[in-house]
Amino acid sequence: MISVGIFNGYYPYTLEESIKRIKEAGFTSVQLDLSFKDMDLEDPYTLPEKLTVEKAHKIRDAFRKANIQIVAISAYTNLVSPDLEKREKNIAYVKTLLKFARDLGTPYVISETGTYNTESDWVYHEKNSTEEAVREITAVIRDLAEFAHEHNAVFLVENYVNNIIGSVEQVLRLFREVDHPGLGLLMDPTNFFNGENINDVDHELYRIFNALEDKIKIAHAKDIKLAEDKSEKHAAIDAVESHTFRGAGDVELPAVGLGVLNYDLYLKLLAKKHPNIPIIIEHLDEDDIPRAKEFLDNKLLKVGV
Numbered sequence: 561m562i563s564v565g566i567f568n569g570y571y572p573y574t575l576e577e578s579i580k581r582i583k584e585a586g587f588t589s590v591q592l593d594l595s596f597k598d599m600d601l602e603d604p605y606t607l608p609e610k611l612t613v614e615k616a617h618k619i620r621d622a623f624r625k626a627n628i629q630i631v632a633i634s635a636y637t638n639l640v641s642p643d644l645e646k647r648e649k650n651i652a653y654v655k656t657l658l659k660f661a662r663d664l665g666t667p668y669v670i671s672e673t674g675t676y677n678t679e680s681d682w683v684y685h686e687k688n689s690t691e692e693a694v695r696e697i698t699a700v701i702r703d704l705a706e707f708a709h710e711h712n713a714v715f716l717v718e719n720y721v722n723n724i725i726g727s728v729e730q731v732l733r734l735f736r737e738v739d740h741p742g743l744g745l746l747m748d749p750t751n752f753f754n755g756e757n758i759n760d761v762d763h764e765l766y767r768i769f770n771a772l773e774d775k776i777k778i779a780h781a782k783d784i785k786l787a788e789d790k791s792e793k794h795a796a797i798d799a800v801e802s803h804t805f806r807g808a809g810d811v812e813l814p815a816v817g818l819g820v821l822n823y824d825l826y827l828k829l830l831a832k833k834h835p836n837i838p839i840i841i842e843h844l845d846e847d848d849i850p851r852a853k854e855f856l857d858n859k860l861l862k863v864g865v
Contacts, residue, residue, distance in 0.1 A: 654669065786811065
């Protein structure tokens with residue numbers, strides 16, 4: 561059976577209080593954000609100095625005692641930031657989490673690939689579509705995959721249409737060129753949609769899974785709908801930018817059940833090769849969590865997975 565989890569970052573509290581609320585909400589797994597109010601680990605640029613084995617074990621053991629599985633770790637950052645000093649720090653941040661991944665309870669560390677946009681980590685830039693960009697991000701991801709493997713971890717890439725790696729074809733090329741056990745895929749079908757394919761959701765879902773199902777390690781649950789405006793959108797919640805983001809361009813990215821993604825089909829395709837995979841709810845505020853979980857739970861019951 562597919563298990564339902566959430567990013568703990570949507571519960572902006574101390575470690576103990578976050579776990580208490582996650583448990584009360586009925587979740588059995590989390591994607592780990594190091595954003596607990598009592599841990600001082602939220603700043604990615606100071607994390608390499610502040611994260612220790614002792615702190616990692618404190619977090620891991622607290623979730624273990626609550627019987628909540630840590631299935632992956634969030635490391636969302638711009639891997640090709642045009643600010644080279646910032647890029648170096650971003651990559652060091654990801655490597656720190658890969659180094660401590662097993663101490664935190666999971667081999668999987670996740671990030672999107674990034675953009676050359678100087679104003680936002682989520683907005684398209686014309687350089688993203690160049691061969692130079694593909695070569696550059698491929699070299700970065702190869703290095704991360706090798707580093708992950710050295711530390712008994714796996715780097716999971718999460719594609720997104722506005723980043724360098726966005727389409728099915730781009731993901732396939734990345735995995736051809738970085739054919740390494742240290743690399744896997746975070747499956748979030750909403751990240752493949754733009755104004756050109758959002759009107760043919762089912763066809764795109766079949767295309768995504770036919771091409772990529774063997775590379776999937778963890779899955780996400782949010783939704784898609786045509787945007788009323790193309791500006792970058794963020795929710796006014798107490799969370800890091802990757803959790804406040806709600807889309808940019810043609811497609812808005814609301815919470816699960818608030819858009820046009822065919823969840824019956826998505827879950828059937830996901831369960832075909834991954835019947836026990838965790839699926840992690842995102843893109844919502846705390847007040848909306850009960851509705852979103854009920855929606856996803858009901859879909860899983862209906863589909864029988």
